[in-house]
Amino acid sequence: xxxxxxxxxxxxxxxxxxxxxxxxxxxxxxxxxxxxxxxxxxxxxxxxxxxxxxxxxxxxxxxxxxxxxxxxxxxxxxxxxxxxxxxxxxxxxxxxxxxxxxxxxxxxxxxxxxxxxxxxxxxxxxxxxxxxxxxxxxxxxxxxxxxxxxxxxxxxxxxxxxxxxxxxxxxxxxxxxxxxxxxxxxxxxxxxxxxxxxxxxxxxxxxxxxxxxxxxxxxxxxxxxxxxxxxxxxxxxxxxxxxxxxxxxxxxxxxxxxxxxxxxxxxxxxxxxxxxxxxxxxxxxxxxxxxxxxxxxxxxxxxxxxxxxxxxxxxxxxxxxxxxxxxxxxxxxxxxxxxxxxxxxxxxxxxxxxxxxxxxxxxxxxxxxxxxxxxxxxxxxxxxxxxxxxxxxxxxxxx
Numbered sequence: 001x002x003x004x005x006x007x008x009x010x011x012x013x014x015x016x017x018x019x020x021x022x023x024x025x026x027x028x029x030x031x032x033x034x035x036x037x038x039x040x041x042x043x044x045x046x047x048x049x050x051x052x053x054x055x056x057x058x059x060x061x062x063x064x065x066x067x068x069x070x071x072x073x074x075x076x077x078x079x080x081x082x083x084x085x086x087x088x089x090x091x092x093x094x095x096x097x098x099x100x101x102x103x104x105x106x107x108x109x110x111x112x113x114x115x116x117x118x119x120x121x122x123x124x125x126x127x128x129x130x131x132x133x134x135x136x137x138x139x140x141x142x143x144x145x146x147x148x149x150x151x152x153x154x155x156x157x158x159x160x161x162x163x164x165x166x167x168x169x170x171x172x173x174x175x176x177x178x179x180x181x182x183x184x185x186x187x188x189x190x191x192x193x194x195x196x197x198x199x200x201x202x203x204x205x206x207x208x209x210x211x212x213x214x215x216x217x218x219x220x221x222x223x224x225x226x227x228x229x230x231x232x233x234x235x236x237x238x239x240x241x242x243x244x245x246x247x248x249x250x251x252x253x254x255x256x257x258x259x260x261x262x263x264x265x266x267x268x269x270x271x272x273x274x275x276x277x278x279x280x281x282x283x284x285x286x287x288x289x290x291x292x293x294x295x296x297x298x299x300x301x302x303x304x305x306x307x308x309x310x311x312x313x314x315x316x317x318x319x320x321x322x323x324x325x326x327x328x329x330x331x332x333x334x335x336x337x338x339x340x341x342x343x344x345x346x347x348x349x350x351x352x353x354x355x356x357x358x359x360x361x362x363x364x365x366x367x368x369x370x371x372x373x374x375x376x377x378x379x380x381x382x383x384x385x386x387x388x389x390x391x392x393x394x395x396x397x398x399x
Contacts, residue, residue, distance in 0.1 A: 002030045002165075004395060005184050005194035007172050007208055009033030011043040011148055011381050012373060013200030014155035015388035020198075020395055021162045027399065029164045030192060032184070034171035039152035041279060042202050043381060045346030047228070047259045047267055050074075050084060051379035052142035054091070055247065055254070058111040061362040061390075066379045067112055069386030070142070076385060077146070080154050085262060086144035089242030090125060092134035094330050098246040099136055105246065106138050116141050131238045133333050143242055145262045148381045155384075172201075175211040175370070182212075182369045196398060197370040198391060203278040203349040205374050213367040219351040219359065219374055220297045223278045223290075226270025227318060228343035231258075235339045239266045243331055254378075256317075256327050267343055268328050268335075273314045274304075281345045283318065302356025351375035364391065371395060 004027060006017045017031045035041075053070065056063035077084050093102040109117045118139050125134040156166060174185040175197060184192040201208040209217045231239065243258040259267045274294075277287030294300055304311065317323045325337045351359040351374055362383075363375035371394055376387060 001028070001181065002192060002194040003027040003399065004029045004196050004198060005192055006031045006198045006200060007184070008200035008202055008205075009035065009038040009156075009166065009168070010041060010200065010202050011039060011152045011155070011384045012202070012376050012387055013198075014038060014152050014159065015384035016198055016200055016373075016391045017164055017388075018155050018159045018162075019385060019388035019392040021159060021164045023392055024396060024399065025162060030194065031159070031164065031166045032170040032172060032186065032192070033166065033168050036168045038156050039149040042346065042349060042377075043152055044149045045281070045344060046148060046378065046381060047270070048145050048147055048262055049242065049259060049382075050086070050144035050146050051382040052109070052114055052140055053112045053379075054105065054109040054114060054117070054138075054140055056108075056112065056379075057361070058108065060360075061364075062360070062379065062383070063112050065362065065383040065386040065390060068389075069379075069383035072385035072389070073151070073382060076154075077151065080158070082146070082151055082154055083262060084144050084146040086142065087241040087260065088139065088141040089143040089244055090120070090128055090132065090134070091138040091140065091244045091246060092125060092132055092331060093136045093246050094134055096135065101246045101249065102136055102138060109138070109140070114140070114142060129240055129243055131332050131334055132243055133331060145242070145260060147262050151381075151384075172208060172211070175208070177212070177369050196395060198395060199370055199372040200376075202376070203347060205349065205372060206351070209365060209370070209372040209374055212370040212372070217365065217372070217374070219353050219363065220294070220299065221278065221349045222294055222297070222300050222303075222352045223275040223280060224272045224348045224350050225275040225280060225345055226272055226348060227345045228267045228269035229324065229340035230343040231266040231268060232339050232341060233265075235335070236266055238332055238334060245331060256324070258328075258331065268340060269324075269343065270346065271314050271317045271324065272348070273318050274311065275347050278347065278349075280347060297352065299352040299354050299356045303352060303358060306356065348377050349375075350377060362387065364394070366394065
């Protein structure tokens with residue numbers, strides 16, 4: 001019998017298991033992961049940015065966990081010798097109508113305690129990023145770069161040192177509630193008895209949550225693929241560190257941007273297109289049952305009806321390198337199509353409610369036998385130890 005079974009070996013699941021074990025070492029903790037290693041999906045496919053908390057509504061779970069998680073992450077990496085670089089970034093307004101949005105973003109950052117941020121002029125932008133086209137910007141010195149897979153592997157190592165158990169190749173297919181415990185059933189036929197289930201299953205978090213108490217789960221995960229290009233080495237001089245546009249306030253995506261990677265190289269992207277399967281990293285990846293489930297969800301149909309023009313623009317950029325280049329040229333006019341080579345992609349687990357809302361904040365749903373992290377997109381990696389702390393507090397209140 002386990003005290004806690006955590007489902008999901010991404011960075012949030014690992015951080016949660018680690019924080020629980022650190023605070024109450026005597027608890028018997030099991031982490032189940034369906035793949036053969038940690039961080040195979042969202043964690044291992046993101047752009048490796050350490051987020052500052054600039055974008056998030058003051059007082060929201062995203063804001064509070066990102067700001068607290070930022071410091072916790074840096075402390076952990078310094079202690080465990082995980083490399084990172086606080087290189088800073090610029091957020092750039094390229095048109096007059098973006099200036100008010102940029103200033104609102106600056107004020108939001110100040111409300112979140114980012115007092116070292118500063119508004120910068122066009123000439124100051126050029127001093128930081130000489131090849132960027134911008135009318136006005138924000139310099140964000142807090143932002144950094146890191147390898148979140150390396151962080152996840154270190155979390156796993158620390159968890160094992162504390163006698164936490166991690167099992168790979170164990171896809172959860174059922175959870176049976178008993179009087180005082182639950183039975184977690186895996187596809188290999190194994191049954192794990194546990195007092196409490198903690199669901200950190202990412203792209204399948206809603207599916208796992210529905211195994212516990214379906215009537216309490218009012219959201220569905222809609223997968224959005226983000227596709228990247230890499231900049232050819234001879235054009236790396238165009239980008240010093242990180243360059244972001246002013247985001248569209250109607251969407252939980254930050255727009256195509258330029259990111260220097262901790263392991264070397266520069267990525268450009270991502271776009272945000274509806275994926276035809278939850279782990280659909282390629283354009284032609286299709287899982288018919290998953291696609292039909294997404295299309296059948298009333299909330300997604302409302303989103304599609306409202307924002308179909310934006311969605312079509314994203315798809316056009318997905319299939320047109322010229323269109324993708326044009327979007328990048330708003331930030332760096334010198335960039336050309338031939339400077340880009342295909343890069344990787346990731347899939348964001350975006351929760352969508354019944355009424356067509358794309359959840360902007362983290363969502364943690366509790367029921368009798370489980371705690372479900374049902375929406376934890378970016379900045380979840382930066383926030384991972386703080387999310388783990390938030391969940392662990394709820395777990396320990398039940399023990």
